[in-house]
Amino acid sequence: MKLGNLVLQLRAAGTSFSLIGGAAEYALAVEGTLKKEAAFVIPLQDAAGNNDNDTIINQTITEQFAVIVAIKNGTNFEDKTGFASYNRLHDIRNEIFGAYLGLDIGRLYGSDTGFTSESLVYYRGGTLLDIDRSFLWYQFAFEYQVSIETQVSETAPDGFLDKFWIDYEMLPSDNLPISEKLPVELFAPDMQQYIDLSDVRDSLPTYDTNSAAIAAGLFTGDHYKTTAGDIKTVHSP
Numbered sequence: 001m002k003l004g005n006l007v008l009q010l011r012a013a014g015t016s017f018s019l020i021g022g023a024a025e026y027a028l029a030v031e032g033t034l035k036k037e038a039a040f041v042i043p044l045q046d047a048a049g050n051n052d053n054d055t056i057i058n059q060t061i062t063e064q065f066a067v068i069v070a071i072k073n074g075t076n077f078e079d080k081t082g083f084a085s086y087n088r089l090h091d092i093r094n095e096i097f098g099a100y101l102g103l104d105i106g107r108l109y110g111s112d113t114g115f116t117s118e119s120l121v122y123y124r125g126g127t128l129l130d131i132d133r134s135f136l137w138y139q140f141a142f143e144y145q146v147s148i149e150t151q152v153s154e155t156a157p158d159g160f161l162d163k164f165w166i167d168y169e170m171l172p173s174d175n176l177p178i179s180e181k182l183p184v185e186l187f188a189p190d191m192q193q194y195i196d197l198s199d200v201r202d203s204l205p206t207y208d209t210n211s212a213a214i215a216a217g218l219f220t221g222d223h224y225k226t227t228a229g230d231i232k233t234v235h236s237p
Contacts (some may be wrong), residue, residue, distance in 0.1 A: 001063045007041045013099035034135060044141060057150040060118055064143045067096050070135040077087045091136060096140055105144045118145040210234060
């Protein structure tokens with residue numbers, strides 16, 4: 001939810017509160033000492049329904065937010081019972097109703113967010129949070145539904161399978177047919193059948209076997225030549 005927009009909505013409603021903040025300000029007020037009456041807009045819940053489609057995303061999200069008000073109890077001993085602040089709750093609730101009740105939440109989200117308003121904002125109820133010698137803390141909860149609908153992309157991402165690496169095994173070959181369980185390590189192609197490697201051959205170290213090349217410090221993929229002049233690729237033992 002766009003909590004900042006909900007805070008601005010309450011500030012624009014012309015309530016009796018000069019201090020209207022969000023969740024961060026509420027945390028400071030709880031930890032510190034509040035000096036005057038205030039209202040705070042906080043998020044409560046974000047619950048998503050099931051998606052019943054295989055090819056698109058179509059879910060309804062139920063979002064809840066609350067307005068927590070801190071109302072002064074008064075200055076004389078009789079008011080310390082909280083009666084004065086309780087009597088004001090009705091008027092304060094009507095002020096908050098004027099800001100949110102029946103609000104089309106789509107006006108706060110905009111058309112470029114991917115959300116579609118499914119309901120107007122409605123009231124979920126009130127709860128007494130705390131009361132002390134200075135303030136009565138009361139919560140008014142509200143709720144609305146929005147939906148998200150997204151088409152599932154069936155196209156491959158850019159660059160997907162742009163290149164293929166193919167190894168050719170010339171027939172007849174001792175490596176074919178494959179008798180072991182797949183997948184197997186790819187065979188190194190005999191490139192001497194396609195490219196003149198005489199210059200490369202002269203610069204390669206000479207080993208008789210693959211294991212000898214590995215023992216000498218070569219790694220998988222490195223090349224060496226045999227005493228017969230054949231170019232080989234080091235493979236895993």
